[in-house]
Amino acid sequence: MQQLLTHITTYHRLSAEAEKALQECFTEITLNKNELLLTQGNVCRHLYFLQKGALRGFYNLDGKEITHWFGFENDFVTSFHSFITGEPSVENIQLLESCILWAIAKETLDDLFNRHHDIERLVRIIYEKYYIRLEERYVNAQFKSAKERYEELILQTPHILERVPLGFIASYLGISQETLSRIRSKF
Amino acid sequence: MQQLLTHITTYHRLSAEAEKALQECFTEITLNKNELLLTQGNVCRHLYFLQKGALRGFYNLDGKEITHWFGFENDFVTSFHSFITGEPSVENIQLLESCILWAIAKETLDDLFNRHHDIERLVRIIYEKYYIRLEERYVNAQFKSAKERYEELILQTPHILERVPLGFIASYLGISQETLSRIRSKF
DNA sequence: TTTGGTTTTTGACATAAGTCAAAAAATAAT
DNA sequence: ATTATTTTTTGACTTATGTCAAAAACCAAA
Numbered sequence: 001m002q003q004l005l006t007h008i009t010t011y012h013r014l015s016a017e018a019e020k021a022l023q024e025c026f027t028e029i030t031l032n033k034n035e036l037l038l039t040q041g042n043v044c045r046h047l048y049f050l051q052k053g054a055l056r057g058f059y060n061l062d063g064k065e066i067t068h069w070f071g072f073e074n075d076f077v078t079s080f081h082s083f084i085t086g087e088p089s090v091e092n093i094q095l096l097e098s099c100i101l102w103a104i105a106k107e108t109l110d111d112l113f114n115r116h117h118d119i120e121r122l123v124r125i126i127y128e129k130y131y132i133r134l135e136e137r138y139v140n141a142q143f144k145s146a147k148e149r150y151e152e153l154i155l156q157t158p159h160i161l162e163r164v165p166l167g168f169i170a171s172y173l174g175i176s177q178e179t180l181s182r183i184r185s186k187f
Numbered sequence: 188m189q190q191l192l193t194h195i196t197t198y199h200r201l202s203a204e205a206e207k208a209l210q211e212c213f214t215e216i217t218l219n220k221n222e223l224l225l226t227q228g229n230v231c232r233h234l235y236f237l238q239k240g241a242l243r244g245f246y247n248l249d250g251k252e253i254t255h256w257f258g259f260e261n262d263f264v265t266s267f268h269s270f271i272t273g274e275p276s277v278e279n280i281q282l283l284e285s286c287i288l289w290a291i292a293k294e295t296l297d298d299l300f301n302r303h304h305d306i307e308r309l310v311r312i313i314y315e316k317y318y319i320r321l322e323e324r325y326v327n328a329q330f331k332s333a334k335e336r337y338e339e340l341i342l343q344t345p346h347i348l349e350r351v352p353l354g355f356i357a358s359y360l361g362i363s364q365e366t367l368s369r370i371r372s373k374f
Numbered sequence: 375t376t377t378g379g380t381t382t383t384t385g386a387c388a389t390a391a392g393t394c395a396a397a398a399a400a401t402a403a404t
Numbered sequence: 405a406t407t408a409t410t411t412t413t414t415g416a417c418t419t420a421t422g423t424c425a426a427a428a429a430c431c432a433a434a
Binding site: 147176179182 | 420421422423424
C-alpha cells in the first residue's frame with residue numbers, strides 16, 4: 001500500500017484526508033502465475049495497481065492470441081474500455097508472474113471523486129500521462145519498422161526480455177515470432 | 188460557442204455557473220486553408236475546439252511528412268504532448284479547410300479546474316473517451332492489414348474521402364499512396 | 375542425468391507492401 | 405477552352421515480413 005501512495009505522488013500530491021480516504025478504498029489481491037485477472041466477456045469493474053509482478057492483456061483474433069499490452073511494477077491496469085463503458089471486455093488479463101495487486105471498484109472510485117476533488121485531479125493527471133504513453137506506442141506501431149519497434153521496446157523496458165516469452169513480445173510488436181527471432185539474431 | 192456548449196453535454200452536464208465560467212474562457216479563432224495552427228518547435232499552449240472545418244497533425248521524419256491524426260467538427264485538438272508537458276511540439280497542425288476554432292490557454296483551463304470541480308470532471312471524462320478512441324486506433328495500426336485499416340477508416344469517417352487528399356490519408360494509414368491507390372482500385 | 379515439454383531458431387518459400395518512374399486524371403489558372 | 409499544376413493511378417521490380425515445417429536450445433521434473 002505504501003508503494004501505491006508513494007507512486008501516486010509522482011503524478012500529484014494529495015491532501016492528508018484524500019490520501020487516507022484513498023487508502024481505505026483499495027484491497028490487496030495476490031494471484032499466481034498464469035491465472036487470469038479478467039476473462040473476455042466479463043465486465044471489468046475494477047482498476048488495479050500492480051505492486052509486484054508482470055501481466056499481459058490479450059484478445060483472441062481468428063483463433064490466435066494477440067497480446068496488446070504488458071503491465072509491470074507501478075502500472076495501473078484494467079480493461080480500460082470495459083471499465084469505462086461497463087460493457088463486457090473483449091480482452092483477457094493474464095499473469096506472467098505471481099503478482100501483488102491493489103484493486104478499487106469503479107463505484108468506489110466514482111464515490112471518491114465526489115468526496116475529493118483532489119483525487120479526481122490525480123486521476124485526470126494520470127490519464128494525461130497514460131494518454132501520452134499510448135500516443136507514443138501508436139506512432140511506433142503505425143510508422144516504424146519491426147526492427148525499430150523492437151529496439152524501442154528494449155529501450156523502454158529493458159527487463160522485458162528476462163520476464164516475458166518472446167512469443168508474447170512478438171505478438172505485442174505485431175510481428176511473427178520468427179521475424180522477431182531473425183531481428184534478434186542480427187544483434 | 189453554443190455548439191461547444193452543446194457538444195460537451197454529450198460527455199457531462201455542467202452546472203449553470205460552471206458553464207458560464209467555461210464560456211468566458213474560450214476565444215474564437217478563424218483561420219484559412221493551409222495555414223498552420225501550430226509549428227513544430229513551438230510550445231502548444233492552447234487547447235482548441237474545432238467548430239467547423241478540418242485539419243491534420245503531422246511531423247517530419249527523414250524529410251517526409253507523416254500525418255498522424257485528423258481533426259473534424261466537434262473534435263478537441265491540440266498537440267497533446269506539448270500542451271501537457273510544456274515542451275516544444277514535434278508536430279505541426281495544418282488546416283485542410285478554413286476553420287472556426289475556440290481556444291483556451293492551459294493556465295486558464297487549470298484555473299477553471301481550481302474553481303470548478305465540475306469542469307475538471309468534464310475533462311476527465313473527455314480524456315476517457317479520447318483514450319478509448321486512441322486504443323482502437325492503436326489496435327488497428329498494430330494488428331490489422333492496410334486494407335482493413337482503410338476500410339475501418341471509411342467506416343469511422345465516411346466524409347474523409349471528399350475532404351482530405353489521398354496522400355494524407357495514405358500517410359495516416361501508414362502506407363504508401365500507391366498501395367492505397369491499389370487497395371481502392373479493388374473496390 | 376535422462377526424459378518430456380516448451381521456447382526459440384533456422385530454412386524454404388509465399389505474400390504484402392514499398393520504391394521509382396511514368397502515365398492518366400483531376401483541378402486550377404490564364 | 406487551353407495550359408499548367410497537382411493529384412491519383414499504373415507498371416515493373418525490390419524488400420520486409422508471414423507461413424509452415426523442422427531442428428535446436430532451454431527448462432523442469434522424475
